[in-house]
Amino acid sequence: MKIVVLGSGGVGGYFGARLAAAGYDVTFVARGKHLEAMRESGLKVTSPLGDILVERPQVTEDVNSVGKVDLVLVSVKLWDTESVAASLRPLVDRGASVISFQNGVHKDEILARHIPAESIIGGVCYIAAVISAPGHITHSGTMQKLTFGEYDGSKSERVSLFYEACKRASITAEISDNIKRVIWEKFVFLVGLSGTTASIRKPIGPIRENPVTREFLREVMAEVVVIARAKGVEMSESFSDDRLAFCDSIPAGMTSSMHHDLENGNRLELPWLSGGVAEFGAQLKIATPRNKTIAEILELHVMGKK
Structure with a gap:
């Protein structure tokens, strides 16, 4: 799978780093000092489950510079959802699916105003992780789980592929048949x-x-x-x-x-x-x-x- 992590803070940085360390093609979308630090020194994750250093991460500040991708993981702050949702349309038109691991219950409704509802996979994450310094994610505790699924309850190929990716990356994952x-x-x-x-x-x-x-x-x-x-x-x-x-x-x-x-x-x-x-x-x-x-x-x- 070719994966884009849109928002590389505590959530996106942590899970994206695990997927990249497992060998997946991951591009991180970031900005400011965090972006600069990732380009200069890589992306570091400090975790009780084992530290990670992605030495040369693929990183950009423009999500549409990555071309064709299979999956976009959205983890920006909620106030940015409207603006990033509009930017996702070209990726979706090229075949990308989108999973938001943002907080709350408003996220997918906002996304669906800009991209087809069928391109959206429901998702939630369970983790305590923050940017402790530019280019450095700190994970507290051992909880790190992703739950996701199709809104119609079906077990699709794209959901199954992402589940296998999570397993290979040592991410606790679960497919739900009632993601809402x-x-x-x-x-x-x-x-x-x-x-x-x-x-x-x-x-x-x-x-x-x-x-x-x-x-x-x-x-x-x-x-x-x-x-x-x-x-x-x-x-x-x-x-x-x-x-x-x-x-x-x-x-x-x-x-x-x-x-x-x-x-x-x-x-x-x-x-x-x-x-x-x-x-x-x-x-x-x-x-x-x-x-x-x-x-x-x-x-x-x-x-x-x-």
Whole structure:
């Protein structure tokens, strides 16, 4: 497979590096100092699962300079989705399929406004990884998983080929026959983790251990479950309790990319996380007081300090 990684930060940089190290033809799309460092010194990944150095990565700042490709992995920040989606049309017209491993539930709807829906494969990722320095990705913990699948539930050749690529690259992977539900299940946890860690300014450990903040975390996730069910997603009413138990299983020091961005003065994905839940609630006339409050608390930080 010839693969393009569009957005080479924590998610794209990590998984792209594993695929490149396994011998796959991977082109990284990056910009700024990160791009310069990758060109000069390669792409380094520090991980408890083993460090990687892609010494001479194929890297560009123009996704359409790579010609014909089989698969595009989208991992840019959510506010860039609209602009990059428009740039994908030439690649799709030449036969490329697209999987977004971005956060949230809005991503594929935005992509489908610019490229044919049949070119989109649904996907979610589970990892804690960030750009710790230009050209350097740091992976925290041992969780690194990709789940993906066709929206019609079929097991297509393109999905099977990418699954085999992940296996060869030592990436934990799973094919789902109900990827829409999986995306919303991830969204429940993601909104809970990002909303609480960013608004409380602490990693998950202290939040889950204190009775007050633990209940706050549960209620944040419970609001997302109500929204999901109202939108027709197959999900148990008690799924927030399931995700709370999952929160007990992850490292105490784990935090969210939104908390990391807040601490570093970067722009936040808030409008598509707790802010997005509050917006769904307003549209559906469903109260989402916890997520609405998180969105209000963090409003002044949305655009970052940079």
